[in-house]
Amino acid sequence: MSTTSLPSVAGSRFTGARALGLLLRSGAVVALVAACIFGAMRYYAFATPENVVNVLRQNSMLGLVALGMTFVILTGGIDLSVGSLLAVAGVVAAMLSTHGSLPAIAGGLGTAMLLGIVNGVLIAKVRIQPFIVTLAMLIAARALALAATAEQSVTVSPDASALSWLGRGELGPVPLPVALLVLAYLIGWTMLRYTRFGRYLYAIGDSEDAARLMGLPVDRIVIATYALSGALAGLGGIVLAARLGAGQPVAGTGWELDAIAAVVVGGTLLTGGQGGAGSTLVGVLLLGVIFNLFNLEGTISPWWQWVLRGVFLLGVVIVQGRLQRRLTHE
Numbered sequence: 001m002s003t004t005s006l007p008s009v010a011g012s013r014f015t016g017a018r019a020l021g022l023l024l025r026s027g028a029v030v031a032l033v034a035a036c037i038f039g040a041m042r043y044y045a046f047a048t049p050e051n052v053v054n055v056l057r058q059n060s061m062l063g064l065v066a067l068g069m070t071f072v073i074l075t076g077g078i079d080l081s082v083g084s085l086l087a088v089a090g091v092v093a094a095m096l097s098t099h100g101s102l103p104a105i106a107g108g109l110g111t112a113m114l115l116g117i118v119n120g121v122l123i124a125k126v127r128i129q130p131f132i133v134t135l136a137m138l139i140a141a142r143a144l145a146l147a148a149t150a151e152q153s154v155t156v157s158p159d160a161s162a163l164s165w166l167g168r169g170e171l172g173p174v175p176l177p178v179a180l181l182v183l184a185y186l187i188g189w190t191m192l193r194y195t196r197f198g199r200y201l202y203a204i205g206d207s208e209d210a211a212r213l214m215g216l217p218v219d220r221i222v223i224a225t226y227a228l229s230g231a232l233a234g235l236g237g238i239v240l241a242a243r244l245g246a247g248q249p250v251a252g253t254g255w256e257l258d259a260i261a262a263v264v265v266g267g268t269l270l271t272g273g274q275g276g277a278g279s280t281l282v283g284v285l286l287l288g289v290i291f292n293l294f295n296l297e298g299t300i301s302p303w304w305q306w307v308l309r310g311v312f313l314l315g316v317v318i319v320q321g322r323l324q325r326r327l328t329h330e
Contacts, residue, residue, distance in 0.1 A: 028266050028279060032286045039289065043296045051292070053175060059288035060177035061086075061236040061243075062258055063281065067188050068232030069259040070280045071225050074192075075204045076272030077130040079226065081119060081137035082233040082259055085112045086252035087145045089234035093163065094154035094247030101162035108238045109231055115141055116230020120223030138256065145249035153246040167242025177239050184232065188277035201225065205272025261313045262287055270317075 039046035065082050072079045093108030115137060122133045156163060169176040192198035200221045203211045211218050233252075241247040266283025268275025290312070294305050 028282045028286055032282055032289065035286065035289045035293065039293050039296070043293070046292070046296060053173075053178075055285075055288050055292050056178045056181075057175045059284055060175070060181040061240045062255060062262065062288075063181045063284045064184055064232045064236040064239070065252075065255055066259040066262040066280050066284050067184055067277060068229035069256075069263050070188070070268055070275065070277055071192075071201060072130075072229050073205075073260075073263050073268055073270060074201045074272055074275060075222060075225055076208065077123065077222070077225070078134060078260070078270075079116075079119065079229045080131065080134040080256045081115070081141055082229060083252035083255035084138045084141035084145065085115055085230050085233040086237035086240065086255060087247075087249055088112060088115065088141050089237035090241035090247035090251055091145050091149055091154055091249055092247070093238045094156050094241050095148075097157040097160035097163055101160040101166075104156075104160050104163050105166070105238055108241075109234045112234025112237065113227050113231040116227045116233075117223060119230065120226030123226065124219040124222040142249070142253075149247075149249045151249060153248045155246050156241060163238070163242050164245070165242075167239050167244070177243065180235070180239065184235075185277050185281050192276050197221065197224070202273055205274070207273075258287070261309070264313065264317055 036046075045051050065086060069079055069082060089108035089112040092111045093104040096104040096107040119130075119133050119137055122128050123130050158164075166176060166180075171179050192201065200211070200216050200218075203214070203216060204218055204221060208218060237247075237252065240251055244251075262283035263275070263280050264270060264283070265286055266275065266279035266281070268279055287309075291305065291309075294300050294308075300308070
């Protein structure tokens, strides 16, 4: 190869790397747009305002959980306890609703955040793997919710009108859960993009050892991250209990997998250090649209929907991994 061709080769590699990076970041957006176009062409009801609002409302609680999961995965960790923390927060809020909305909301959020802090301390200070810690919390928190309620739903008191409004109210034409979702993602996006906390998260996800050598407060950031994940799961549980009118100890079963799926589908790497809040929101909406299409089709049983869901997630992870490896070698 002549030396005159070297700049063109380098330029083509740079262009290829940029294209792969763009595809890795924007693939979920393209898929979401394609799914929406397909749904609008195939089903009359898909593009109606009622269906759009319904999809957003139904996925708003999962979106809150997925946002917390995003912060955790960016550090290279995982939080399998979010579904159980969601249930605990909903049950606590319902139990405290007889004392008013403020104690109910504060109690539910505080309990979920406290359990998240326990996760963080065990991971950061005791050096137990996140998978093990959060799996144990998943089991313990779910058992706690079931034991505290004798496996029965706890009705939200009519006196807690503000709590009920949190799940059923509207701000103009926008359901309040959707407004909370948008606000949470705006705050999350701002934190990751413009704050020191966000920069530390990415640094820890890239290399925890390197972050420690640079003098970053890794333990404090990890604990804060799991506390934030617990708080967002708790907020999702409170909104769900308010919407249903009861705290249910079985609520949120399997939501940890849905949250992980939304984060991964959006383009955040499970190894940490790459991704963000905006990509997770796209992942949440993409999964919500896909299952809305399944429901509109009406011929796909719930069990086959789960099969397709698993195949779709596996395919996304495989494609994401290959793109990342190619991007690394460019």
